[in-house]
Amino acid sequence: MLFKLALRNIFRQRIRSVVTLVAIVFGVTGLILSGGFVKDIFVQLGEAIIQSETGHVQVFRVGFREQGTRQPDRYLIEDPAPHAARIKTSLLVREVSSRLSFSGLINNGRSDLPIVGEGIEPDKEAQLGSFLKMVSGRPLTDSDGFGVIVGEGLATSLALHVGDQVTLLVNTAGGALNTVDVEVVGIFQSFSRDFDARALRIPLAAAQELLATAGANQLVVTLHHTRDTDAALATIQTQLAGSGLEAFSWKQLSDFYEKTLQLYDRQFGVLQVIILVMVLLSVANTVNMSAFERLGEFGTLQALGNRQRDIFRLILLENTFLGLIGGTLGAIIGIGLALAISAIGIPMPPPPSANTGYTAMIRLDAANVATAFLIGVVATALAAIFPARRVSRTELVEALRQRI
Numbered sequence: 317m318l319f320k321l322a323l324r325n326i327f328r329q330r331i332r333s334v335v336t337l338v339a340i341v342f343g344v345t346g347l348i349l350s351g352g353f354v355k356d357i358f359v360q361l362g363e364a365i366i367q368s369e370t371g372h373v374q375v376f377r378v379g380f381r382e383q384g385t386r387q388p389d390r391y392l393i394e395d396p397a398p399h400a401a402r403i404k405t406s407l408l409v410r411e412v413s414s415r416l417s418f419s420g421l422i423n424n425g426r427s428d429l430p431i432v433g434e435g436i437e438p439d440k441e442a443q444l445g446s447f448l449k450m451v452s453g454r455p456l457t458d459s460d461g462f463g464v465i466v467g468e469g470l471a472t473s474l475a476l477h478v479g480d481q482v483t484l485l486v487n488t489a490g491g492a493l494n495t496v497d498v499e500v501v502g503i504f505q506s507f508s509r510d511f512d513a514r515a516l517r518i519p520l521a522a523a524q525e526l527l528a529t530a531g532a533n534q535l536v537v538t539l540h541h542t543r544d545t546d547a548a549l550a551t552i553q554t555q556l557a558g559s560g561l562e563a564f565s566w567k568q569l570s571d572f573y574e575k576t577l578q579l580y581d582r583q584f585g586v587l588q589v590i591i592l593v594m595v596l597l598s599v600a601n602t603v604n605m606s607a608f609e610r611l612g613e614f615g616t617l618q619a620l621g622n623r624q625r626d627i628f629r630l631i632l633l634e635n636t637f638l639g640l641i642g643g644t645l646g647a648i649i650g651i652g653l654a655l656a657i658s659a660i661g662i663p664m665p666p667p668p669s670a671n672t673g674y675t676a677m678i679r680l681d682a683a684n685v686a687t688a689f690l691i692g693v694v695a696t697a698l699a700a701i702f703p704a705r706r707v708s709r710t711e712l713v714e715a716l717r718q719r720i
Contacts, residue, residue, distance in 0.1 A: 332602055336635075337642045339598035340692045343591045344646025345653065347688035352654050352678035353662075354584050358577060360674060362542065362566070364507040365573055368448050370566040371413075371536035372545050373552055375399065378562050380533060381569075388417040389489040392531035393561065400535055402555050408548040410540050413440035414532035416523040420486030422466075422516065424474045431470065433484065433516045435523020435532075453478035453502030462522050465502040467512030476500050484518075488528040496526045537563075588687075592695050599699035603635060631704035632697065639696030643689040650688065654678035 327333070366372055380391035393399065393414075400412040416435035421428045438456035448455070456465055464484075466476060476482065480500045488494050498518055506512055524530055539548050545565050552563045567573060658677035 332605070333638060336599050336602045336638050336696070337645065339595055339602075340639060340642025340696055341646040341649060343595040343695070344643055344688045344692040345650040347588060347591055347691060348647065348650030348680075348685055349654060349657070349678055350587055351584060351684035351688065352680055353676065354580050355681050355684065356677050356679040357580060359679060360676070361573060361576060364674075365570050366542065366566050368506045368508075369511070370569045372539040372542060372566055373537040373549050373563055374566075374569060375403070375535035375537065375552065375556065375561050375563045376533065378560055381562075381564065388419070388533050389487070389527060389529070391533060392489070392529060393533065393535065394531045396532045396535055399556070399559070399561065403535065403537060403552055406548060406551050408539050408541075408544045408551070409537055411440050411538045413437045413536050413538075414520055415534040415536055416520055416527065416529070416531070417533045418486050418523060418527055420484060422470070422474065423483045423485065424476060424480065425483075427474065428485075429470065429473055430514065431484075431516055432514050433486075433518065433523070435520040435526075436517050437520050441517075441536075449505045450502050451505050453500070455502055455504075456517060456519060458519070460501055460519055462496065462498045462518070463501040464498040464516055464518045465504050466500060467515040468503055468505045469509060469513030470516060471500075471503045473513070476503070478502065484526060486526055488526075490528065492528075494526055494528065496522060498522065588691065592691050595692060595695040596699045599635065599638075599696050600703065603631070603700050603703045627707060628704045631707065632700050635700035635704075636693065636697045639693035642696065643692035646692055647685055647689050651680060651685065654680050 375393075377391040377393055380388075383391065396414045400414065403409060404412045414437060418433050418435070420431060420433070422431045436456070437458070438460065439458045442455060442457075450465075451468055452471075453465070456463055464482065470476070474482075478500055481497055482500060483495055483497050485493065485495050504512070506515075518526075520532070537548065537552065539545065545567070549563055549565045556563060655678075658679075661675040661677060664674050664676045
């Protein structure tokens with residue numbers, strides 16, 4: 317009987333019910349849209365890091381991650397091909413490419429600048445580097461014996477253009493100075509302005525000739541799906557056991573991503589609390605007004621033999637049903653708006669220290685939708701506890717006097 321009576325009361329008190337539902341729907345929809353927006357930031361930032369720099373997994377000599385950036389020649393994988401072939405046997409792996417890191421100077425005949433360079437396998441890297449935007453010229457290919465692509469900031473500093481000849485000067489693994497003349501075939505732009513200000517890439521064979529070595533510093537593993545990163549990392553670590561090599565996932569290699577993730581998680585957590593409090597206060601106000609207006613009705617129910625706890629349960633049930641209805645409507649509206657906004661896209665400016673903007677979307681996530689729905693229901697139920705307790709404890713005579 318209480319269930320039936322609670323449902324009937326919801327539709328009988330239409331104005332109060334609509335006001336309460338609007339607050340719940342607004343809160344649930346807001347949580348779905350904001351949570352989906354934050355989720356999209358995580359996904360797009362992660363893919364930008366993967367596809368422009370790290371790949372999904374990287375393999376190094378032990379110690380390279382701590383010391384190799386300063387002395388890459390001391391942490392070479394002497395024969396990377398067998399390791400790459402072994403890693404590629406996994407069904408999760410799409411491609412494995414080698415990279416050779418070096419630092420030195422670039423000279424355009426007028427001035428020098430320090431650079432951080434990489435020797436890459438161009439055709440393999442083409443599958444990875446979709447977030448590298450070519451602002452001039454073209455990407456490297458395997459046919460470019462002595463071509464180079466340079467970051468936009470580096471090109472601007474040296475006034476470089478496609479077709480210019482430049483000289484690279486580095487120290488070889490044996491300590492001797494070596495130079496190589498290369499031709500600028502492209503100027504690229506990545507997600508990081510700092511990276512573009514000093515980075516360049518040349519074919520792996522040219523880098524090996526420049527450094528007088530046949531080795532590589534890194535094996536960059538590209539997967540079919542980013543979601544398989546943890547499983548692939550575990551498999552690769554097993555394959556490399558006892559080889560003197562170690563593997564790291566893109567998340568482990570990107571401190572910036574982890575800190576950004578923590579920052580946005582905390583911000584979204586605060587937003588969830590704010591919306592929870594907002595819904596709770598809005599519903600509590602409506603329930604208080606409704607309970608006061610219906611005090612004579614509750615007195616009549618007690619006069620007919622209902623106990624105080626029955627009144628308490630009735631009010632709580634009414635608001636729980638409102639929470640369920642509002643949460644469901646909010647979830648449906650939120651999902652619909654998310655799909656519509658994602659179809660249009662949200663133009664975003666470049667993030668801090670980045671060169672290019674991007675188009676954001678509202679990425680639907682089952683956990684986020686479920687959390688928003690539960691917050692709507694729980695907030696509505698919690699908001700009813702205090703008014704229900706106060707009304708249910710009102711003396712019968714006092715409650716009946718309200719009908720006079």
